[in-house]
Amino acid sequence: MLDQLPAIIIAVPLIAAAVCALIRNETVCWLIALVVAFASFVGSATMLGQVQKYGEDISYKLGGWAPPVGIEYKVDLLAGYVLVLVSLIATAVLIYGRQSVKLEIKKNLHGWYYTMYLLCMCGLLGIVITGDAFNAFVFMEISSLSMYTLIALGKDRRAVAAAYQYLVMGTIGATMYIIGVGLLFTITGTLNMADLAMRLVPLLDTPAAIAGMAFIIVGLSLKIALFPLHLWLPNAYAFAPSAVTSFLAATATKVSIYLLMRYLYTVFGFGFSIERTPIPEVIMVLSLLAIFAGSFTALFQENIKRMLAYSSVAQIGYITLGIALANATGLTGSLVHIFNHAVMKGALFMLVGGIAMQVGTVRLSDMAGAGKAMPLTMFGFVLGGFSMIGVPGTVGFVSKWYLAMGALENGWWWIVALLMLSSLLVLVYMGRVIEVAFFRERPVDAIPLKEAPKSMIVTAWVFLLACVYLGFDTSFTVGVAEQAVNVLLGGAQ
Amino acid sequence: MEGLNELAFVLGGVNHWITVFLIMAGLYIIVSRSNMIKKLVGLSIFQTSVYLLYVSPGKIIGGTAPIISDDFTVYSNPLPHVLILTAIVVGVATLALGLALVIRINEAYGSIEEDDVYSGEDWN
Numbered sequence: 001m002l003d004q005l006p007a008i009i010i011a012v013p014l015i016a017a018a019v020c021a022l023i024r025n026e027t028v029c030w031l032i033a034l035v036v037a038f039a040s041f042v043g044s045a046t047m048l049g050q051v052q053k054y055g056e057d058i059s060y061k062l063g064g065w066a067p068p069v070g071i072e073y074k075v076d077l078l079a080g081y082v083l084v085l086v087s088l089i090a091t092a093v094l095i096y097g098r099q100s101v102k103l104e105i106k107k108n109l110h111g112w113y114y115t116m117y118l119l120c121m122c123g124l125l126g127i128v129i130t131g132d133a134f135n136a137f138v139f140m141e142i143s144s145l146s147m148y149t150l151i152a153l154g155k156d157r158r159a160v161a162a163a164y165q166y167l168v169m170g171t172i173g174a175t176m177y178i179i180g181v182g183l184l185f186t187i188t189g190t191l192n193m194a195d196l197a198m199r200l201v202p203l204l205d206t207p208a209a210i211a212g213m214a215f216i217i218v219g220l221s222l223k224i225a226l227f228p229l230h231l232w233l234p235n236a237y238a239f240a241p242s243a244v245t246s247f248l249a250a251t252a253t254k255v256s257i258y259l260l261m262r263y264l265y266t267v268f269g270f271g272f273s274i275e276r277t278p279i280p281e282v283i284m285v286l287s288l289l290a291i292f293a294g295s296f297t298a299l300f301q302e303n304i305k306r307m308l309a310y311s312s313v314a315q316i317g318y319i320t321l322g323i324a325l326a327n328a329t330g331l332t333g334s335l336v337h338i339f340n341h342a343v344m345k346g347a348l349f350m351l352v353g354g355i356a357m358q359v360g361t362v363r364l365s366d367m368a369g370a371g372k373a374m375p376l377t378m379f380g381f382v383l384g385g386f387s388m389i390g391v392p393g394t395v396g397f398v399s400k401w402y403l404a405m406g407a408l409e410n411g412w413w414w415i416v417a418l419l420m421l422s423s424l425l426v427l428v429y430m431g432r433v434i435e436v437a438f439f440r441e442r443p444v445d446a447i448p449l450k451e452a453p454k455s456m457i458v459t460a461w462v463f464l465l466a467c468v469y470l471g472f473d474t475s476f477t478v479g480v481a482e483q484a485v486n487v488l489l490g491g492a493q
Numbered sequence: 494m495e496g497l498n499e500l501a502f503v504l505g506g507v508n509h510w511i512t513v514f515l516i517m518a519g520l521y522i523i524v525s526r527s528n529m530i531k532k533l534v535g536l537s538i539f540q541t542s543v544y545l546l547y548v549s550p551g552k553i554i555g556g557t558a559p560i561i562s563d564d565f566t567v568y569s570n571p572l573p574h575v576l577i578l579t580a581i582v583v584g585v586a587t588l589a590l591g592l593a594l595v596i597r598i599n600e601a602y603g604s605i606e607e608d609d610v611y612s613g614e615d616w617n
Binding site: 134137138141145148149152157160161163164165167168171172175178179182183185186189191 | 516520523529532533536539540542543546547550570572573576579580583586587590591594595597598601602610611
């Protein structure tokens with residue numbers, strides 16, 4: 001049973017999705033999805049525990065065909081870390097989202113929502129666990145197609161237009177990725193990532209390898225929403241149902257970042273992609289642009305979901321900045337921020353879901369006085385805001401600390417200055433929401449507000465408390481991230 | 494002889510020239526058209542270019558299917574065809590979902606011109 005875990009955590013959600021599509025009863029589908037997501041979480045955590053305990057990667061031969069001929073599922077520390085993140089968020093959003101899904105999605109579509117949700121989770125887990133370049137593309141498309149559908153389930157008509165926009169951009173990204181894989185396959189004849197890394201060594205300077213690398217990086221950057229390829233992101237986040245936004249923001253882009261790291265550090269190798277190409281410089285400039293352009297645009301948003309979406313563009317910049325720093329400390333910061341950002345942004349979007357439910361809109365001007373009527377939600381927002389700013393004692397501080405240390409190791413003190421400056425921007429845009437909610441009176445004629453349902457508040461607060469807890473006790477995030485960085489850098493040098 | 498070499502360069506890579514043409518044509522249609530159906534046509538052409546990129550190097554002239562027999566020594570790699578079968582399925586699914594979204598957009602906005610849909614709305 002334990003030996004089969006890598007296949008089980010992919011196969012079970014896939015089958016459960018088909019079952020949900022047949023049943024389509026809201027309660028039953030929700031229960032199935034919850035049980036499956038939680039089982040995936042337990043499975044992922046078990047595998048991560050095993051890898052940590054025995055210090056040996058789990059390699060699973062799909063169908064008994066040995067790699068590199070067969071497809072290999074591979075769990076090392078990095079993959080295990082991201083698997084745990086994705087399945088954990090998937091479980092939490094299911095608990096959180098039931099009430100808001102009932103309200104925000106038409107009744108006859110509830111069963112389909114859980115079908116698509118499971119498919120999306122399956123795809124995201126698949127991208128992380130597979131050791132095969134083409135298989136990763138298939139899982140990428142499984143997760144993306146179900147994600148477009150999930151976004152289009154939003155009641156607002158703009159949700160459909162946003163989903164279309166995302167579909168066009170996402171497909172261009174995935175196709176670019178597959179063109180790159182095709183070029184590498186033509187010169188090496190293999191699709192297994194580990195095998196590819198070995199066979200590419202003598203071929204790295206050929207035009208085909210460089211072109212393949214360029215296609216893969218641009219394609220994945222589209223999926224990551226790395227500035228300036230982020231145009232699909234704000235609308236998709238802003239108009240998707242609240243539960244979908246929480247899930248999408250916390251997982252989808254993170255998984256693509258994971259894949260990018262795999263290609264840069266494992267397949268092409270540190271010695272080539274970091275030391276002999278201008279990729280780190282390009283990513284660094286784009287990351288800094290993302291941080292400032294994202295934060296500046298967030299300042300002027302009236303729709304707070306859209307504001308948080310632009311803030312996500314900026315936060316993705318922090319994560320990719322760690323990749324560009326390309327030293328152990330910076331990469332640790334990047335990996336830690338993948339987890340931390342998922343937790344804090346997930347919590348913030350969950351709270352916004354509660355606001356959308358009670359206030360009826362997510363416009364800033366309609367939230368006046370919400371602090372008095374919805375204290376738990378709005379104090380949660382303050383706490384999440386602190387974490388986004390990077391106040392010591394929250395997770396945001398931990399990741400920024402590692403990024404800053406990584407920059408100093410390279411002697412780039414000006415990056416530290418820019419990081420501080422960007423934190424001020426976060427302070428301003430989060431401060432706007434807090435100012436409106438706490439220091440403005442609610443208009444007399446406005447509808448009276450009350451707290452969001454308990455299930456939503458409790459899940460969001462569990463995440464917020466995790467923000468504080470992981471800000472003090474970093475043994476899980478930083479501990480695993482540091483070991484995972486050794487895997488990335490060790491395999492490359 | 495010079496001219497012959499160039500001819501061989503052009504003709505030898507004719508599958509790649511066509512691939513490059515399809516990639517550029519597809520991308521150009523996606524960028525330049527405002528009609529959402531036409532955009533999806535461009536997207537399809539863009540995806541189709543990948544099929545050629547994979548399948549054409551898989552063909553070895555004189556090679557047979559990989560069946561072990563004493564009569565044959567040259568085999569074609571069947572893997573690219575299998576991969577592209579998967580990619581075709583993905584392409585069909587993407588196109589179907591894209592068209593379904595366009596139908597919904599048409600119902601909601603009464604237009605499938607991107608200019609009408611995206612500029613006629615307050616996105617904030």
